[in-house]
Amino acid sequence: SDTMEYNGKYMMENNFEYTKNVLHFCLDRKIQMMYASSASTYGSGAHGFREEPACEEALNVYAFSKLFFDNYLRRLLPQAQSQVVGLRYFNVYGPQENHKGKMASMIYQMYNQWKAEHKVRLFGEYAGYGPGEHTRDFVYVKDVVKVNFYFWEHPEISGIFNCGTGHAHQFNTLAKAVLNHFGSGELEYVPFPEVLKGKYQSFTEADDANLLAAGYDGGFTPIEEAAEEYCQLLDKTGGYYVYEG
Structure with missing residues (x-):
């Protein structure tokens, strides 16, 4: 899941070959399969965020590995006799991500920055976006x-679907949610890293038309409400969801 991994052979072995082996295991035994695709397959987003080749481009090795598998699946789906669903996750955040290190969500990182320094940091201006104004579908x-669960309960549905709210928000919105949670602190902007230039998505926003057409009607939690709930959980358990049923 490291989007900054540059070893193409390693990435393809893990994100393509391994997933391909799981796919054929499931198809041979008619087992439902759901796998993680990625919003990174849309690259700059210049052509939109619809689940179709006209919108797709890979800006790094990680995105290429995900898109390569999606296209492999597309060739096999007409013959598949069991469910296969690829979910293109946008910027997921929330409990149980502590193990992800630098790949953990920005809200998790900003929460821990505040705990350590009473400040949170965001990238400064880049590619026509002002400080902290780069946007994501969180x-x-x-x-x-x-x-x-929706797709698991509907095994008759197969395909590749976006999994995002359909609404983009600035990183500033998340930062302010963290600062509001603590009631104090500073928002600091740092120069945009050279290593990310040309490989960074400045804007993402899921097109949920296909997801809704597939029948999903569970909605999405408003970002301010979800951010506060997550911060409260970070206060209580350090970010782990504890089942109390």
Whole structure:
């Protein structure tokens, strides 16, 4: 899941060959399969965020590996006799991401920055966007789970679907949610990293038309509500969801 991994052989072995092996195992045994595709397959987003080749481009090795598998699946789907669903996750955040290190969500990172320094940091201006104004379709992991369960409960549906709210928000919005949670602190902007230039998505926003057409009607949690709920959980358990049923 490291979007900054540059070893193409390693990435293809893990994100393409391994997933292909799982796919054929499932198809041979008619087992339902859901896998993680990625919004990174849309690259700059200049052509939109619809699940179709005209919108797709890969800006890094990670995105290429995900798109390569999606296209492999597309060739096999007409013959598939069991469900296969690829979910193009947009910017997922929420409980149980502590193990992800630098790939954890920005809200998790900003929360821990505030705990350490009473400030949060965002990238400065880049590609025509002002400081902190780069946008993402941030989707709460609890909503992602609902989408997964929907498809699991409808094994007759196969395909590649966006999994995002359909609404883009600035990183500034998340930063302010964290600062509001604590009631104090500073928002600091740092120069945009050279290593990310030309490989960075400045804007993402899921086109949910196909997801809704497939029948999903579970909705998505408003970002301010979800951010506060997550911050409260970080206060209480450090970010782990504890089942109390």
